[in-house]
Amino acid sequence: MRALVVDHGAEGHLSLAEVPDPVPAPDEALVRVSAVSLNFGEVHGAAEAWIPDGTVIGWDAAGVVVKAAQDGSGPAEGTRVVTIGEQGWAELRAVPAARLGVVSEDADLGAVSTLPVAGLSALHVLRRMGSVLGRRVMVTGASGGVGRFAVQLAARAGAEVVAVSRDPAQAAVLRGLGAAEVHAHPASVERPVYGVVDNVGGPQLVDAFARLEPHGTLISVGRSAEQDTVLPPEALWGIDGLHDRTIRTFFLFGEPAADFSADLTWLAAELTAGRLDPGISRRTPWTRHDEAVRALLDRRLRGKAVLDVG
Numbered sequence: 001m002r003a004l005v006v007d008h009g010a011e012g013h014l015s016l017a018e019v020p021d022p023v024p025a026p027d028e029a030l031v032r033v034s035a036v037s038l039n040f041g042e043v044h045g046a047a048e049a050w051i052p053d054g055t056v057i058g059w060d061a062a063g064v065v066v067k068a069a070q071d072g073s074g075p076a077e078g079t080r081v082v083t084i085g086e087q088g089w090a091e092l093r094a095v096p097a098a099r100l101g102v103v104s105e106d107a108d109l110g111a112v113s114t115l116p117v118a119g120l121s122a123l124h125v126l127r128r129m130g131s132v133l134g135r136r137v138m139v140t141g142a143s144g145g146v147g148r149f150a151v152q153l154a155a156r157a158g159a160e161v162v163a164v165s166r167d168p169a170q171a172a173v174l175r176g177l178g179a180a181e182v183h184a185h186p187a188s189v190e191r192p193v194y195g196v197v198d199n200v201g202g203p204q205l206v207d208a209f210a211r212l213e214p215h216g217t218l219i220s221v222g223r224s225a226e227q228d229t230v231l232p233p234e235a236l237w238g239i240d241g242l243h244d245r246t247i248r249t250f251f252l253f254g255e256p257a258a259d260f261s262a263d264l265t266w267l268a269a270e271l272t273a274g275r276l277d278p279g280i281s282r283r284t285p286w287t288r289h290d291e292a293v294r295a296l297l298d299r300r301l302r303g304k305a306v307l308d309v310g
C-alpha cells in the first residue's frame with residue numbers, strides 16, 4: 001500500500017512511499033482510508049530527528065471497514081468509520097473497536113476525519129472541567145483545530161464562551177461558532193472566567209490564569225506559543241488574591257485503555273447533522289500533502305487541513 005512516511009530529506013519531512021500492508025491483530029478491523037486530517041503535533045513531530053525515515057505516522061483517518069476484526073468486536077465489513085491511532089496516513093489502517101466511531105452513509109469522510117484528535121480533545125477537556133452551564137469559559141488558540149471545536153462544544157454545553165485569537169479576521173467566525181466575546185489576548189478579558197481551555201501556553205497561559213474566578217480551573221492542552229510559561233509569585237499566592245485556583249494538564253492518550261468509540265460516533269453524527277463545523281480551510285489530494293504541511297508549519301492555516309487519500 002501507499003502511505004505518508006517520515007522522510008527527513010523531503011519538504012515537510014514527509015513523502016508518499018510504498019510500505020507493507022498492516023497485519024491486523026485479532027481485535028482489529030482493517031480500514032481502507034478515504035481521508036485523513038493533519039494536526040500540528042504530528043506534523044511538527046515528523047521533523048524530530050529520532051523518528052526514522054520510513055515511519056508511517058498520522059492520528060486521524062476516516063474510511064470503510066474492508067475486513068472486520070477476527071474476534072467479532074467492532075463493526076462489520078462495509079461500515080464507514082472514523083478512526084484514531086497511530087500510522088493512519090496510509091491506504092489501510094488496522095484499528096481496534098475502541099478507537100473507531102461509526103459514521104452514517106451520508107457523512108463526508110473528509111469532514112469527519114477532522115474529529116479524532118481535535119474533536120475528542122475539546123470534548124474531553126470540557127468534561128474534565130465539569131458542568132459549564134451558565135459559566136464563562138475561555139478558549140485560547142480559538143482559531144485552531146482544538147480551539148474551534150472547544151468553542152462550539154462549550155457553547156453547546158451552555159457556557160458563555162470567551163474566545164481568544166490573535167487574528168482579528170477570526171472574530172466574526174468565532175462569534176458564528178458560539179463565542180460571546182472575542183479577544184486578541186487574555187489580558188483584555190475583563191470579567192473573570194470559571195474555566196480556561198488553553199491551547200497556547202507561555203504568556204497567554206499566565207494571563208488566562210489571572211482571569212480565573214475563585215475555584216476556577218485552567219486546563220493546559222497545548223503549547224502552540226512554544227514559549228516558557230512563568231507564573232510570577234503573585235499569580236500563586238499574594239496580594240492579588242489568586243488563591244484556590246487550579247492548573248491541570250491534559251493528555252488525550254493518557255489512558256491507554258480509553259474507549260473513544262461512543263464519542264467518535266457522537267461527534268461524527270453531530271458534524272454530519274450540521275451541528276458541528278469542522279472548519280476545513282484546506283482540502284487537497286494527499287499527493288499534494290506538502291502544501292498543507294507547509295501551511296500548517298508556517299502557521300498560515302486556520303482550522304483543519306484534510307487530505308483525500310487515493
Ligand SMILES: NC(=O)c1ccc[n+]([C@@H]2O[C@H](COP(=O)([O-])OP(=O)(O)OC[C@H]3O[C@@H](n4cnc5c(N)ncnc54)[C@H](OP(=O)(O)O)[C@@H]3O)[C@@H](O)[C@H]2O)c1
Binds near residue numbers: 118144170225
Ligand atoms: N494534550 C493533548 O492531548 C493535545 C491534544 C491535541 C492538541 N494538543 C496540542 O494543543 C495545541 C493546539 O492544537 P491544535 O491542533 O488546535 O493546533 P493548531 O490548529 O495549530 O492551533 C493552534 C492555535 O494556537 C494559536 N496561537 C497562539 N499563539 C501562537 C503562536 N505563538 N504560534 C502559533 N500559534 C499560536 C493560534 O490561534 P490564534 O491565531 O487564534 O491565536 C493557532 O490557531 C498544540 O500545541 C497541540 O500540539 C495537545
